[in-house]
Amino acid sequence: MNQASATHAISHLVIHRLVPGDGAPSRVELRPQANPLDDAAVRLMERLCRHLAERPGKGFGHFERDEGNFPMAHWVRAHAIEGSLDFAGLSREMLGHLQQRIDEDKVEEGGYVLFARATVFGADCLYVALLQETLGTVIGDGLSILDSPHLDMAGLQVAGRIDISAWQAGAERYISFLKGRGDVAGWFKRFLGCTDVVIALKETKKLVETIGHFADTQQLEAPQRDELMERAHLVLEEMGERGDPLSLQAVAAQIFPDAPARLAETLQNEALDLATGFVPDKRALRPLIRFKASAADWKLEFERSSLRGGSVHYDKESNTLVLSNIPEKLRQLLLDE
Incomplete structure (x- = not known):
């Protein structure tokens, strides 16, 4: 196992390639063996984990019970619990299933597919991400200007994480995934075999507690703190009445307009695992006022x-x-x- 940092430890990583079919079925290019867990691999995983943690618009859920149509739970169990499927075999099974879902939905999207198993903040997790390539610029010998292709982490739209530790512990939610743009979440969620779990009352209570903690840490005078809490109550209550789904960045901008990025960073903290897309439940808002x-x-x-x-x-x-x-x-x- 390669110790990436005090909080990350990678045990397996492999990258395959999915080539779109341009109207025909897609095809795959398999890497014959795992990628070495060198410094470059460690940096890549740290960037991926950071982007997933910071990215708003995540969904959460658990495995579908129908493992015939949604076999992800079967493969993860065989690999992580029973030990009957090695990581190379797991990645091939997952890649074939990803290819099937993309072809079924006629998704004209390919790229480099990263599969990794890593311990992050003490949790044993399985990661999958579809990485695109973009063109950048570097300065070469003689100060020449050169094109340089690289992985586009800023444009990451398709990625998910299965928290194996939480799954084995019987947690209610242990799968998280980027919702992405358009219909990305639909086919990728089916690939993960994930049923969305969003309990609005529970998530709203978590949101209210987090806003209260944020207000306590900002060293605000009492009137400013009360104003922040009352504004949060008004914003979330109006969202509940209109049936508007929660967007963390939009809510942060309305609740704390002086420094919305600070509140957004708190709400998007990976350890919080706060869902998005739910309608705030007004029953949980009273502690704000x-x-x-x-x-x-x-x-x-x-x-x-x-x-x-x-x-x-x-x-x-x-x-x-x-x-x-x-x-x-x-x-x-x-x-x-």
Whole structure:
């Protein structure tokens, strides 16, 4: 195993080529053996992992149960769990299946197909990516200007990851893939044998918690922090009412317009695995504008705006809350005690 860094360790990597058919069936060019795990391979995998982590618009799911029509789970099990299929054989099976899905959907797209198994942040993962070539420029001998083809990571549209560790642990979601442009996600999702799993309420709760954590780390004054939280509530509530699917970059730009890239980076953190494309569930939005707490002998819930309005006052020195404008009914109850 090649130790790429403190967080990445590659055990297998091979690149084959898929040649589009221009109206006819595509064809493949197989590399006869695995690529050496040298420095170039390590850098390539680190770039791929970085692009996948930073790229918005990902889908998440688990394997389809019908392994006859969606055989990916069978092959991964044979390779990673049973040990009856080596990595070279796995890559050939996967490449043949990818070719079949592309030909079925008449996708006029080819490129270099990367298959890799790597441990990333402690998780044993299987990666597949369809890499395109683009033309760049280099300066050669005598300061001459030369064309130089290279892999176009910035234009990456087709890639996925199967978290084998999470799959074996019985996780609800362990497959992630780029949604890409147009109908890319459809045929590639079928290739992975993936059923989308997006539970809007659960994902919205995760989103709300992340926004709250982000607000805590920005060292904002209390009014600015409340404004950010209230703006997030308004934006997400309106999306829920309209039925608009979530776009992390668009939401970041609306919630934190002063520095949207900072919020987008937090929301797109690979460890968070926050889905996109779901409609925010309004039931999970209340913590953005409301405080709620309880102790052994009391419960309390109030709007953030009441702190600014003065009906709720927190005294830091005595660590007490003072409530003003008590409703008459509650006043009478208190007087009767």
